[in-house]
Amino acid sequence: MIVHPDFDPVAVSLGPVSVRWYGLMYLIGFAAAWILGRCRASRPGSGWTALEVDDLVTYMVLGVVVGGRVGYMLFYDLPALAANPLSLFMVWQGGMSFHGGFLGVLTVVWLWGRKTGKGFWGVADFTAPLAPFGIFAGRIGNFINGELWGKATNLPWGVLFSDPRAGGVPRHPSQLYEALLEGAALFTIVWLYSAKKHKPGAVSGVFSLYYGIFRFAVEFVRLPDPQLGYLAFGWLTMGQLLSLPVIALGLWLILRPAHEPAAA
Template sequence: MLVYPNFDPVAVSLGPLHVRWYGLMYLVGFCSAWLLGRYRAGRPGSGWTPEAVDDLITYSVLGVVVGGRVGYELFYDLPGLVADPLSFFKVWQGGMSFHGGILGMSVVTWLLGRKTGKGFWGIADFLVPLVPLGILAGRIGNFINGELWGKPGNVPWAMVFPDPRAGDVPRHPSQLYEAGLEGAALFVILWLYSAKKRKYGAVSGAFCLWYGIFRFVAEFVRVPDPQLGYLAFGWLTMGQLLSLPVIALGAWLLWLRPAPTPGAGG
């Protein structure tokens, strides 16, 4: 068994202002996406300029934050939102949904696709390889917060988390599993897959397919949100249920969808 490091979730305190590690992880994620995007834009024939990447990341921040928060409240805590509508704005208490962030980013991608003439999938295929490092940073933020811990386990790397709800029981560090799968492994897959020219929408399909699979698998060792528990068949979580249509969309984009012509509304 390993000893949980007992991080202070507050990285820096400046009087009444508290800068939390979780927020800094979001900053790391967006900065890494910006740097990678500018690098990709510099490749010959990319069809992107550094200025276009700046706009993309700026709008993406809005889509991820708003979409992630809306998704969490709708998918994971709707009764709490109905009881206290102002809880939506209490972001310092946590509560972000990656699936909600996908929906928020989809809106941003659609708007930018129309504005630039690149089409939805033209924007999405450029964007999705930039996302996994942000996921990795976010999961490390979850680990620092000591939240979203896993089920009890007797593996050598199990650890006791400080949250009283976790009890004095060694548990799987499921946050790190997700960081490795949804973050590091997905980044490598997408970066290599997108290095060659692919069918319009295929890179987005690879993202949906592999993210959905990795999230579905990781949820088997992650304790579900206490306000929801298991939702189907006594073992499926909300994260798994939301991942199923993402997997299906990825499979459709990769294998079933006809190849559209770039610039023709893809």
């Protein structure tokens, strides 16, 4: 058994300004996307400039934050949003959804593809390898905050969280499972796959497929959000339900004929 270090949620305090670990992890994720994007743009024949990467990442930050927050309130806490619409802006209370952020980024990709003439899949395939590092950082932030833990376990790496709602029993560190799978493993798979030229949408398809599979699998040992519980069968979670169309999208993008025209 491992005892959670019970980190101070504030990483750095500078007078009245406090920087929380979770926000810092987001910042690290965006910085990594920027660095990796510039690295990809520097490749011969990439068709991208450093300035285009700078602008795209800026808009992606907005897509992730706005989409992630709106998605969380719609998918996971709709009654609270209906009771108090202003709760949408209470970001200090927590609540971000990957699937909402994913939709936010897709919106940015579509708009950016039209603006620059690169097309939707041209932008999506370029950005797909940039995202997993941010997912990794976000999940580490979840672990630092001692939130989104898993089911009780007797495994030697079970973590004892200090939050009374954790019941005082060792639990699966599902945040770390997701960091390793949705972050490190997904980055390795997509980055290596994108090193070669593929049909439009294929890189995005690999990202979607493996993210959906990894997320669906980890949800079996992660506790569902308490306000929702299990949706069906005593095991189906909202995270799994939202991952199904992501998996389906990935399969379609990978398996569709190469000559099929990509969406603009």
